Structure formats: structure tokens, C-alpha cells
Amino acid sequence: MLNAIEISPDIWWVGGIDWNERSFHGYSTERGITYNAYLILDEKVTLIDTAKSSFTDEFIQRIKQVVDPSKIEVIIANHIEMDHSGSIPAILELAPNAKVYASAPAGVNELRAHFGLDVEGVKTGDTLNIGKRTLSFLQTPFVHWPDNMLTYSEADKILFSNDCFGQHFATTKRFDDEVDTCELFRQAKKYYANIVLPYGAQAQKALKAAAALDIRLIATSHGCCWRSHIDEIVAKYQAWSTYQTENKAVVVFDSMWHSTERMAREITDAFIAEDISAVLLDVKATHISDVILEMMDARYVAVGSPTLNSNMLPTVAGFLTYMRGLAPNNSHRVGLAFGSYGWAPLGPKQVYDELERAKFQLPVPAITQQWIPSEESLAELQATVRKIIAEQA
Template sequence: MEIVKLRDDIYYVGAVDWNVRSFHGYTTNRGATYNAYLIIDEKITLVDTVKAPFSEELLNRISEIIDPAKIDYLVSNHVEMDHSGAIPAVMEVAKNATIITSAQSGLKGLQAHYGKDYKYQAVQAGETLSLGKRSLTFVATPMLHWPDNMVTYCKEEKILFSNDAFGQHYASSKHFDDEVDMAIVMQEMEKYYANILMPYGRQASQAIDIVKSLDIDMIASSHGVIFRKYVKEVIDKYSYFCNGENEKRALVVYDSMWKSTEKMAFSIVEGFKRAGVECLLFDLKENHISDIATQVLKAEYLVVGTSVLNANILPTVGAFLTYMKGLAPKGKKGFAFGSYGWGPQSLSTLQKELEAINVEIIKDAIKINYVPTKEQLREIEDEIAAIEL
């Protein structure tokens, strides 16, 4: 296997998952990586592992460098199984290794997943572990995105092993930012943040403040490429993601049975355009909710439409709103709209669902019985254009 070196005696030993296309309902159209790092020092240290099916690849990469049985420390920055899944396989070989994890959530989580028979060492925030020539300092980042999360900083090498922070689901035969298309990497980093870390913007902002206080030349995350050239740009981008400020942009998200609600959606888009507001349109039959979530992250307006099905909203719209409820977007404004046949009850349900995800309702739901006329569509457009946005 190719040996990938970050610094002298520091190596990438992770795995590339070319074929994965879903992560808890979030589409990973460019695959993923599960990054792990090996540090050769007086104490040989493995920082994180990989998803369980890739255990053999991890051990093979380590074996190209040293005998895995010589590992002294295994640092587990995060309990989730795409990071910790290979712990049993590693510990089967490195029988004398000590697992370093966060106190107390990391310890509790690892023991729940893998039992209590391993040698664990729970570390506090700010605690430092000497490896010999190098040291590792553990920085707590709780709720980014589990309670146990921490990142690991090597001050001698100016490397931040950042776990999920700065991650991207992006598979590549290259491992560094200056070897790939950074425009794609930035897109995937934004999608990752929007779909996984959006609910934890406050915690992300606090973590960024800590990161900015460190002297960092390299960010080695647990997913995607390693940043060695664009470190400042990446940190600035994350600051932008989590600063809580929205841009003057509207999203119109809908599903339609017989095109009536769709016609209304088009008129709403035209109304926003006339009001000078950039607008994006998403048909839920054609767009995945995780791609829409990426746009929700920074949009000021979220407008959602549905046809009525059995006196309820369409299932696609319900799924989208359930997903949004989990992501808890901040500072959004919007309203509901849609067409109906026998009764408009579901439009009231839709408005209540928007309120449940803390969307500030700026107008009552727009309701059209059956098929909208040209005059009604023009009225919708004029009404939106006239709203003080």
C-alpha cells in the first residue's frame, strides 16, 4: 500500500470508502474517507480508527510502517462507529495498548460499545500526553456532534487532529488539499456542516475560537482531505458557517400532485425576484433533502408548499420538515402555500410545522382551491413582491 506521510514519522493510515452513498439519510455522492493517523515516537500512537468493515485496510496500512502490536496508545476522539469501529480489530493485535478517550462521555460510550476489558485512560479537557519528542493536548469539543467529542493537538508539529470538525465526505486517491479541486472540497465541507453540525452552531463557534488560539500548520480531520495549504481559508469558512448570520436569499421548497402547487411555487419565485431577493426552487421529488439542507444553512427565507393528500401534507414534505426539525435552522422567515381540493386543513398543519422549526411566519398560508388561474398566480406574485423583506 502507498505510504502517505504528513510529517516525518506521522502518517495517514485511514480508509477510502468509494461506494458509500448515504450517511443517516444524508447523501454522500462523492464517497467518504475514514481518516486515522499514526505517530511514531517513543510511544507509538494511533489517532482514531475507521469504520469496522475497513479494519483490514487500516491494519494493512499500519503494517507497511510498523508492527501494529507495537502501538502504545490509541486515541479515540469520538465514539461514533465510523471513527471507533475498528477498535476491536486493533486491540486484538495491539494487546498492550491504552485507549485514550474523553472523560466521562467518551469512556462511557466506548465501554458501552466495546466492553470494559480494554485498558482505558480518560482525559480531561486541556490534559497533555507525552509521546517522547512530541506531546498531544486534548481539547474538548462537546456536542460537535456527540457529548464525547474532542480534538487532539500536537504543538511540536502544529497539527490539529480535528475529528469531525472541518470534515467532508469526499473520496479521493489524493489526501491533501493542494492535490485536489478545492472548490469541490469546500462544497462538500459546507454540506457536511449543514447536515451534521448545523444544530450545534454555538458549540462550533466556541470550538473555532479555541482553534484560532492554536498555532496550526495542518488540519487532519477524520473525513476527506488533509489541509496543509488552505488552513486559514478553511478556518474562516467554518467561522462563516457557524456565525449565525443569514444571507438575503429565499428557498421555495415544495411537492405537487397535479402541478397546481408547482405553479404557485413558480409565482412565489417571481415575486421574490421582483423584490430583489435571490431565490432557489426545489421540487422534493427531484432534490434530496440533504442537498436542500445545504442551502437552508444560510438562507433567510424558507417557504414550503404542499398539495393536500388525505387531509394531510404530502409525505415528501413531511419528511423534509422532520429532517429540518432535527437540524434546527436558526433565524429563518417564511410561510406555507399550496393547493387543495375538498378542504385546506393541511395548509394550517404545514404552517404549524414551520412554526415548530422556529420559522418566523411573515404571512398567512397562501391557499388555492384546485387549479390556480392566471389572475390568481399574478396576485401571488404581486403579493410577494410587495412584502417588506
């Protein structure tokens, strides 16, 4: 039996749990995904979001535990991406008289394009009375699609937050205080880093608007709902959306015959010797979405590649392309390009160009090493890192 869970009086979680999904748009989801949907029992039975189409049966089974699906009169589509909206057509087959509401104009246009539906558009400040409750809407465009919006129930003090505050985290537990807190916040940070990061300015607007609401529970579209750590996750979003960094270094590299790797280890040790927390990440062994997770709050980012066929290694190029797409604000970060070569130092110089394009501060040119680094050259590399750190003090 697939259980629905009552998260508040007359409000039920009826979503789907995707235990085995390991990739979402190139982002590794090692803890799986949940597709959260919420059923409100009021004079008008209301459904907020649905589930990915491959979880339609599971989703409908949970609804049937609570109410006959034909009694659903209102469907609110907070977001039209298919992991949220994929089961809307199946619900409308069971409840053909239900009215669908989405953000206007983007959500309305997207639902029409996806499913050919007749949709009622809503905007920020609009309300919908469903009986004892009046739901209000807050558009949050580009957090992370143009159609995104939040729905708030003042009677319950619940914010149905869509992708804001979410985590890709498959669990049978529905609340933040029922799971490991460290893992929860790690997954929330990874979610922000790989999905919401490009939209800091828009996230700031959403945070300011939500600050005016009295919130007892944040019901997310993915992962756990927040009830015991609301202040903490809001504070994290405030820091992440304003691109705050810590005195931390991330050293990212790939290597062919260990010369670039030796340079990467020396750079890492140099940061550690200066009492700066550092992580060393080989992109052959670390997924690029986990590199972004570590990089998001790092003050220093060093990227290394040898030269292969007059280019940087494809693995490093793939990471830099992925990073560029997430458009982090790097103007306050210090970048360092490095790498080894045999005939020409083209790989590390291409890394430098990519870091420059991404608007890192670059205090020194690309550091290059022909063939195998000597102890003397490694000592010089450490001295360069120390000088960079001293200049940033």
C-alpha cells in the same frame, strides 16, 4: 497495494476510503466517505482514531506499510461513533498492550459500552508525552456527540480535528489544495449543514479554543486535510455556526397535479425579479440533505404542499421533520407556507404550523389555492412575495 500517505514527517494517514457509500444517517453522500486515521511514529507509536469495522483489513494493511502494528502503544479515540472507533478491537488484538485514551467521562463510558474496554480518560488541558511530541486534548462536547474531542501536536502544529472541518468526500488526495476547491467547500458546507448544524453554540466554543493554537495543518476525520485554505474554512465555520444568512431564497415543494408546482415557480420568479438569488427544489427530485445544504444560508424559505388525505404530502412532512431534527436557528429567517387543495386547505396549513414551530418569521398566513391557480391568483402571489421582501428591507 493500499498506500499509507505521509502527511508530515513521521505522521502517516492510514485510514480507509469508502468509495460507494451513499447514505450516512439519512444524509446523501454522493461523493462517498473517508475514515481518516493517523499514525505517529515517536518513542511511543501512537494511533489517532481508526476506521469503520468493514474497512479494518484496509486500515491494518496501511499501518503495516509503516510499522508493525504490535508496536502501537497509544490509541487516541477522538470520537466513539462506529465509523471512527469500529476497528479499535482489531488493533488491540494486534497490540494488546496499547493504552486507549478518550474524553472523560462520555468517551470512556461509550467505549466501555461498545467494546467493554479499559480506557484512560482525558479532559481539556490534559497532555500526553509520547517522546519528542506532547499531545494536548481539547474536549468539544456535542460537536457532534458528547464524547468529541480534538488532539493537538504542538511540535508539528497539527490539529487532529475529529468531525470539525470534515467533508464526506472520497478521494485518493489527502490535502485541500490537491482537489477541486469548489467541490471541497461544497462538501464541507453539506457536512456542516447535515451533521454539525444543531451545535452552533458548541462549535463556537471549539473555534475560540482552537484560535489560541498555532495550526499549520488540520487533519480531519473525514475528507481532505486543510493546509492551504485554513483561514477560509475557519471563516466559513464562523459564519455557519453563527447562522449568518445571505439574500437568498429556497423554494421547496412537492405537487400532485402541478398546481402547487405552478405556485412554487411563481414564488421563485418573484424573488428573482427582486434581485434575490433563488433555487427551486422539488423534494421528489432533490434529497432532503441537499435541501438543507441550500437552506442553511438562505434568508427566505418557502415550503409548499397540496393536501392529500387531510395532510401535507409525506415527502414534505419528511423534509420538515428532518429539518426540525437539525434545529437550525430560524428566528432571523422569513418563512412562507403555500399550496393547493381540493376540499380543504389542510396541507399548506400544516406546513405553516411546522414553520411556526421551527421559529421562522411568518409575515403572512399560509397561501392557499383551490384547484388550479388562475393568472390573476398567480399575479397576487407575486405581489405578496414582493410585499414580504419590501417589509424586510
